[in-house]
Amino acid sequence: xxxxxLGGTRFLGRHTVEAALARKHQVTIFxxxxxxxxxxxxxxxxxxxxxxxxxxxxEDLAAICVRDMxxxxxxxxxxxxxxxxxxxxxxxxxxxxxxxxxxxxRSLFAILSFTSEPSGEPEFAIWQAWRLxxxxxxxxxxxxxxxxxxxxxVQALYxxxxxxxxxxxxxxxxxxxxxxxxxx
Numbered sequence: 597x598x599x600x601x602l603g604g605t606r607f608l609g610r611h612t613v614e615a616a617l618a619r620k621h622q623v624t625i626f627x628x629x630x631x632x633x634x635x636x637x638x639x640x641x642x643x644x645x646x647x648x649x650x651x652x653x654x655e656d657l658a659a660i661c662v663r664d665m666x667x668x669x670x671x672x673x674x675x676x677x678x679x680x681x682x683x684x685x686x687x688x689x690x691x692x693x694x695x696x697x698x699x700x701x702r703s704l705f706a707i708l709s710f711t712s713e714p715s716g717e718p719e720f721a722i723w724q725a726w727r728l729x730x731x732x733x734x735x736x737x738x739x740x741x742x743x744x745x746x747x748x749x750v751q752a753l754y755x756x757x758x759x760x761x762x763x764x765x766x767x768x769x770x771x772x773x774x775x776x777x778x779x780x
Contacts, residue, residue, distance in 0.1 A: 598622045604639075605631040613639060633684040641683035654688055658695030662703070665733055665774050672778070693741040700734035725768040732757040733774075 599616050603609035604625030616623045617638060624640040625633065633641055641653060657676060664672060676687045707730055710723040735754035742750065765772045 599624070601625045603627060605633055627682075632682050636684045641685050652691065652695065653683070653685055654691035655695040655699075657687065657692045658699055661692065661696045661737075662699050662733075666729075666771075690741075693737065696737045697734065697741050700730055700737050704730045704734060721767050725764060725771050728757060728761045728764055728768065729771050729774055732761055 597619075599621050601609050601612050601616070601623060604613050604623075605627050609625070613623055613625060613635065617635065622640075623635075623638075624642060626642045627633070633639065642656075657679065660670075660675070661672065664670065676689075676692075679685070680687045704727070707723060707727045711720070711727045714720070732754060735750055735757055739750050739754065761768065761772050
């Protein structure tokens with residue numbers, strides 16, 4: 597049986613998890629991340645960092661990377677180390693990079709649907725700024741996932757996106773300077 601325990605590291609939740617594991621159930625715990633989990637990989641950990649969801653926890657960390665690109669809020673290597681400590685889950689940076697590329701590409705598809713046809717609407721300029729930011733960031737994420745600068749094609753796309761960002765700097769404002777924080 598699959599069980600979701602809200603809490604799970606204190607009081608009743610801890611005993612509920614122990615009993616479920618003893619009965620060979622698949623257990624997922626959803627916590628605030630304040631107390632380290634003693635179960636390691638025997639349970640799936642979801643830490644309530646506002647955007648966690650069911651699935652690969654490394655995808656949650658990739659979402660944090662994408663959010664940090666737009667609204668920097670933490671030193672990511674320290675944040676990931678803390679996540680590993682409180683969740684008991686090893687942070688696999690290769691999977692984080694994979695999901696970061698995936699999130700950028702999926703976001704780009706949505707953004708491109710708003711910018712495919714020029715418009716005089718006031719919000720069109722901001723969608724154009726987001727499009728340029730995500731193209732630049734997707735190239736950066738792809739290059740890092742490829743182990744450095746990426747292929748010549750990725751480098752060329754990044755340079756082109758960077759040129760477009762520089763040309764649009766007056767309209768983009770602070771978005772023009774955003775990029776991904778390093779993971780290591």
